[in-house]
Amino acid sequence: MRLLILMALAITATRLEAAVINDCESLTQINLSGRGTPIVMTETLVAGQVGQAVQIAWPSGYNHLQFAEINAAADASWNAGLGFSFWVKGDGSNNAGCLYVEAGGARFAAAFTINHTDFRQKFIPWQDLLPDAYTGINAPSIGPTSSITPSQIDGIYLLKSYYWRDRPAITITIDQFAVETSLPVDTNTYEPTGDPLTQVKAKFAARQPVTIVGVGDSLLWPNHGAQSANNTSWLKFLETRLEARYPSLAVTINNQGYGGDHLTHGGIKAPVWLQTIPTPDLIVVEFGYNDVDDGATQQMYQDRVVLLARFLRRKTLGASNLLFVTGAPNSSDGNARGFIRQAVIAAGAAENFAVADTWAFFNAIAAGDLASFYHDDAHPDGSDNAGTPIYDNGQDEFARIIELKLAEANGGGTATGGTATAGTATAGTATAGTATAGTATAGTATAGSGAGSS
16 A cells, blocks of 8 residues: 555656646736737636636637737757646537647647536647648657757747637636646557558448548538539548448548648647547548648658648547548649649558549549539539530549549558549559559658647
């Protein structure tokens, strides 16, 4: 018994070693700002986990420039830490707060849940702070061994940037913001061996219900004209195709596509839908267009594909299979963004996730026919143009190529989609081999993983 008591005291002492950098004992320790817009947030001093705490309330529909700054000055001691911890009393909703960090000219973010009305300690390891833009140094992560270290942090905020399209009213009470030295860091990458689609294929074979989450940009976003015009998306076409291929199979889809999003925005916002779908059978990821327009190079994009794949595997403890889609070329600029495809294929080979090569299918279509597959220059449409001799429903072609990938005997490598022919689009041959493009390296993304926010 004495040994157990001593062990408990040792653990408590270790937890107390966390360096509190803001104890939230007064309203002056958290500054509200609107960056040029009228401040609509309110803050109140209330009872905290330890002493006092600051309660912050955002009204519904608030501007993304409304934020709260956590006053703290970084120093070299932060490099010995493993991440941030802080106590949060939520409002009981399935919304989220978002921690936003500026360091070395780069920006990082991590969401945390607020679906509780008691104080709970949140852990944000450095590895869970995902880059949210392509500004500054190309550092896909922040950490003691990264090109951007914790001691370079020069701003910590509670902020939801522009890519948080839905901004419902939320109330967050925060206390005891600290740099943690005893954070439980999950170092497992959860990379599968063999076929990376084993779990979801087993459910297909057994006709067990399958849940698929789609994470992407405006090519998936239900509110974009290419999708809303037909009240559908390529994810919905995939559901129809899978239920036709596997009779009696029930497929549930959850569409998390948002126009304008970058690759890592899909990871930053994932804790919201993970509250209700903690382990989807399959996560389908499609990004790239906005990343390139905002400055991504091939290596930058590849690094962040690796980062997102590892993040999603950590958050689902490897229970969800991953399938990345290579997107589609702009119908008017040829293959100017072709390195998106190369980056995804290389990262898939390095991290063993499945790749559906939609880009190759669309890029092989004759220039005179390509526009008929599209709603505009960038977005495949959701209907067959009866005035053309080929089947040109661009979204259904997306779904067909993904369906082929899911039906392969071995899900490794990359599935392309054959070529478009008169009447119907041929399925082509979906090989199980490993497709590479350039050097399949993980870039500078760290292998570490974290317990994340709860």
